[in-house]
Amino acid sequence: MVNTVKKAEGSPNPQKVSEVKGVSEFKLENGLRVLIAENHSAPVATLLVVYRVGSRNEAVGNTGSTHFLEHMLFKGTENHNAEKGNGIDDLLTQIGAYWNATTWFDRTSYYEVVPNDFLEMCVELEADRMRNLRLRQEDHDSEMSVVRNELERGENHPEEALEKELYAIAFREHPYHHPTIGWRSDVESVPMSRLRDFYNTFYWPNNATVIALGDFTTEHALGLINKHFGSIPTAPHAIPEVYTTEPPQEGERRFEVTRAGDMPRVWIGFHVPEATHDDNYPLAAIRHLLGSSFERSSRLYKRLIDTSMAAEVFARHDDLKDPGLMIVGATVNPGVDPVKVENELLDELDKLAREPVSDVDLSRIKSSNLKGTILAKADPSSLAFMLGEAESKADWHWLMNYDDRFDAVSKEDIMRTAKTYFVRSNRTIGYFIPREEDDDNSLDNESDLESELDSIETSGSAQNSTALYTATEVKEFLDIKSIPVSVEFKPQPASNYGEQVKKVVLSNGMTVLLMRNPGTESVGLAVNIKAGRYFSQHEPGSLSEIIGDLLPRGSQSYDKLKIAENLEEMGIPGALEFFVDNYRVGLGTHLVVSDLPHYLELLSDVMRNPLFDQDELDKTKIEWRARVVEAKMNTRSMAWNKLRQALYAEEHLFYDKDFDDQLKELEAVQTESLHATHKRLFSPKATILTLVGDIDLDKALKLVEKQFSDWKGEEPSAIILPDCPLPAKAQRIEIELPEKASVDIVMAHPCTVKRSADDFYAARIANAALGQDTITSRLGQVVRDKAGLTYGIYSTFADTAFGGAPWSVSLSANPKNVERALQLVDETLADYMAKGISKDDLAKESGRALGSFKVGLSSSLGIARVLTEFEFLGLGTTELDNISSHYIGLTKENVDAAMNKYFQPKKAVTVLSGTLAK
Incomplete structure (x- = not known):
């Protein structure tokens, strides 16, 4: 009808x-x-x-x-x-x-x-x-x-x-x-x-x-x-169809990619049918069983990472509109023969064809799939993207029926599918082989392994002796028309998070925040513990990071495998992976409400009673060695590491040690030191736990009290950072890495801006107009949009929690375009500093800040994370209700004053990393 x-x-x-x-x-x-x-x-x-x-x-x-x-x-x-x-x-x-x-x-x-x-x-x-x-x-x-x-x-x-x-x-x-x-x-x-x-x-x-x-x-x-x-006409012609089909493969195909690099990789691809084919459901089940580096109960993890043969593993099922590929792969640890890793991968695939999957494993992946869908659908954006993918490969009904079809997969289906597709004649095997380099390369700086480097680009300021543009050309680039504010912002009713959030401090000093967000069948959970790098920086061996890595690898009541199996059954395989930053160890996840009691039990045991097993510590050391090998060939991490060495004294929190020194300290770490540091740092008085979602607040609080009320510990030490003087003058550092098609560039200096400062919001707007967005900011309009020299250029405050972290401008560029890009960065900065922010940009960026904050609260997990962060910073839950007031009263004079106070590009260090043009 x-x-x-x-x-x-x-x-x-x-x-x-x-x-x-x-x-x-x-x-x-x-x-x-x-x-x-x-x-x-x-x-x-x-x-x-x-x-x-x-x-x-x-x-x-x-x-x-x-x-x-x-x-x-x-x-x-x-x-x-x-x-x-x-x-x-x-x-x-x-x-x-x-x-x-x-x-x-x-x-x-x-x-x-x-x-x-x-x-x-x-x-x-x-x-x-x-x-x-x-x-x-x-x-x-x-x-x-x-x-x-x-x-x-x-x-x-x-x-x-x-x-x-x-x-x-x-x-x-x-x-x-x-x-x-x-x-x-x-x-x-x-x-x-x-x-x-x-x-x-x-x-x-x-x-x-x-x-x-x-x-x-x-x-x-x-x-x-x-x-x-509705008024747009239908196409005046038929939309062309793709009629080419790939004939069956008639034998194994192999290839190698040989270039400068870090570690070998082995990838194996098998032809599989189109998304609408019945066999794609058992193939998806196989993908779940094989798993990835983040799924410790999975077959590939246990076979290759647990045995220290591989640093990373994955299984990927590209179910497309036409027949696609099933791909498995591994990053091979130093000293391991890639051929051996290939054989292990192939044997694990063959095992699926030889031996039926256990009832327990099949039940677990079905539960994981179903709960993963519930959690994805709780976020409107996630559901929109899922519907979009379904429309592209089949139609949206394919998605609506997917879980029922997946749940019907049998052990026999999995064996039959493995026998059908994982055959020699249907596979293509590829190796990445790092080319041997001379040992005298002067790579005297190391990688920043912080998570911030996963999300920022790179850029720099040039000390050029030759003008690459005429004065007229530069003026044309910098003649950016002010963008009138053409959006009408309607008065919004005041939010009332302060009234909705229930804050409880348990008798042991642990802070608990609870908020109801009904109708999602899920709960967002965030944890922050004052136990980050700052608190272990004077102990050798990056102990906070190692503790964070080892927490989910075994506790008093659950070994590593049991933890992983429990999480997979909940549909959240990575939900006990802790982040470690400058000041915090923490995590954020969302889960189906019915799983909250058991998840809190797991979380409590992992946080309070980690095993720090010697065998797991040894495996962690191997994984860290692999990360260092990768980082040495990564242009971005190399640039940031050298930059931090140039900006900070060796004893400072933001200084990065040489790779060799990091590895020496890592090798010396013992389980005794981990237990001692954990006992000193992990304390209820240092912990904030937040729950937001489809919960009864009183019942949720009782669940938390049941798991954490008998935890004891000391008050964390105060955070006091030494002063970070600006460099006496600008400096340029070049790092030559072979066979890199793009150069990463970072220009930075220490910055004193703090989240608690009165002028924090003015500084944030000053930076946003300059380079927060690579499309609409001044740097983006000049270097990307008009000159076309980079895919991404940004200005960033690295960490404003307590000040002292770098303020940076960063981009990537073709080696031949580096000097042209640097000149435009210098000219754009000089022009911006001289003229200050325009009133239109002030209005635009204030609107952006308010709108993006609102969008960031679109999920229970998003709200939980912000509440936890604000509590950690001492801002309180009512700060969510006050954000608009911080921006509404800003003036051009406020923003220009913050700009001149915090941005000092003439005293910045610029690092170029890659295959530089000579």
């Missing part, structure tokens, strides 16, 4: 097609498919537009066109563009949206996560760029080098090199042969006419699905989508 929904004025009636598990499908007259699901747990909306076009639709000569076109869709339409100050990036920045786009084999997706007041803005922007893109030659020319730098950054990583070669060799006829980003010569040479043809062929409503999830009514969201998309 087809239902008709009331139409928006001037648009045809959308038709309701079906509704399953809270998701409703509608179809517009022009063929656009619309999926809508309400979620009222947070005032946030997610909009996702999926086009059924990816690298699967490309051929030799235009590979990478889908991805290149994805970039071009941010360059503007006649209605919305940067020149008018109302381009998509301009508008979304002002409201604090989280937005991006991704390209894969079968689809291209564009998405926004925004405060729900701005859903219509997103709908209007997406409808506008579906058919009204300008596609100008000048935008193509500048963006080409940006896309090329993205390609070059990928070439720096062995995993990306292996993936590209594996698909290219496993697929000879089908277009999955081509990498999504394209072959370099195509990326560099594709003409605008080809991109325009691609756009006019595939970007039509009858080749797309619009997905809206969040805090709105279905009628409201459908009305907006119909209003803005």
Whole structure:
């Protein structure tokens, strides 16, 4: 039966097609498919537009066109563009949206996560760029080098090199042969006419699905989508179908990638059927059984990491629209023969065909899959992305039926599937072999292994003697038009987190925060313990990090395997992996509410009674050695390590030791020192535990008290950092690493800004306008958008908790473009410091800060993390209600004063790391 929904004025009636598990499908007259699901747990909306076009639709000569076109869709339409100050990036920045786009084999997706007041803005922007893109030659020319730098950054990583070669060799006829980003010569040479043809062929409503999830009514969201998309015509032609099929492989294929690198890798790929094939469910079960480095109960972990043969393992099931690949792989530890690791991988796969899976293992992975789905669906954004992937490879009903099909998998199905697909003639095996280098390379600096390096780019300031641009050219680059604030911010009702949060300090000094967020079937949990690097910095061997690594590897009541099996059954295999930062050891996870009692029991035992088993310590040392080997060939971590050595005294918290010294100290660590440090640092008085979700507050508190009330411990020591003087003058350091397609650059100096400072928010806005966002900030507009010299450029405060951490500007660039990029960074900084922030940028960045904070609270876990952080910093739970007041009163004078106080680029150290142009 087809239902008709009331139409928006001037648009045809959308038709309701079906509704399953809270998701409703509608179809517009022009063929656009619309999926809508309400979620009222947070005032946030997610909009996702999926086009059924990816690298699967490309051929030799235009590979990478889908991805290149994805970039071009941010360059503007006649209605919305940067020149008018109302381009998509301009508008979304002002409201604090989280937005991006991704390209894969079968689809291209564009998405926004925004405060729900701005859903219509997103709908209007997406409808506008579906058919009204300008596609100008000048935008193509500048963006080409940006896309090329993205390609070059990928070439720096062995995993990306292996993936590209594996698909290219496993697929000879089908277009999955081509990498999504394209072959370099195509990326560099594709003409605008080809991109325009691609756009006019595939970007039509009858080749797309619009997905809206969040805090709105279905009628409201459908009305907006119909209003803005309904008048777009259907494609005037049939959407081209991909008719090429890959013939069966007729024998094993092998390849090697040999280049400068860290450790060998072994990857094995097997052809598997398309996503809609019945065999994909037992193949997915096999993926669960094989596992990864983060699943300690999994077969590959036990076979290769537990035996110290591999540093990392993974199993990956690429279920695509057409037949794809099942891939298993490992990063081989130093001194281990890759051939032996290959044989172990193959034997584990063969074992699946020889021996039935145990009832216990099969039951555990089914429970893990089901609970993982419940947790993913609790977050509207996660569900939107899942629906988008389903639409690209099959349709959304495939996702709705997935868990039932997975639950029906039998032991016999798994054995049959393994026998069918894991055969010699169906496999392609690839090795990454690091090229031997001379031992006299002067790599005298080491890697920063901190988590912050996983999320920041790199950049620098040049001390050039030769001008690379004329004065007129520089002025043109810096002539950035102020972007008018074109978004109307409606007065928002004051939030009342302070009233909703229940704070309890147990008799032993442990702080517990509880908040109800009903309707999600889940709970977000966050823990912070004052036990980070600061508290063990004067003890040899990075003890806080080692303790964090070892906590989930065995406790008084549960050995490592039992911990892992329990977590996998809950659908949260990594939920006891602790982070360690400068001041805290902690974690954040979400879980199904019914699992909360048992999870708290596990958490308590792991935190309070770790074994620190000698065998596990020995394995950890092997893993750390492997990380160091990898870091020595990583351009970003090398740059940051050398930078920290140049900025800080050896006894300072933010100083990084030489690799050799780190390893010597690591080798000397004994279990006795771990027990002693754990006893000293891990204390209820140092701990904050937060629960937010579908809970009864009093019952949840009793669960916490049951597990933690008898814990005893001392008060943590106060945090007092020594002063960090600025460098006397600017300095430039170069690190030569062989065969790197992209150079990482970091410019930084110590910064005294603190989270508790009166001018913290002014400093945050000053930095945001300069470089928080690589698209809309001043640095991004000059170095990426106008000059096209980098894929990403950012300015960042590394750690503002207690001051002293680096403030940095960072980017990556082709070796030939390094000096040009550095000159523009210098000129942009000088111009910004001289003129200060514009009033328009002040309004824009204040709006961004408020909106992004709101979006960050879109899940129970997000709320739990923020509550825990604010409590740790001494800001209190009511600070969540006061955020807007900190930004509303900011003036240009406030921000400029903070800028001049905290930014000192003329005294910064600049580090370049990579294969530098001579």
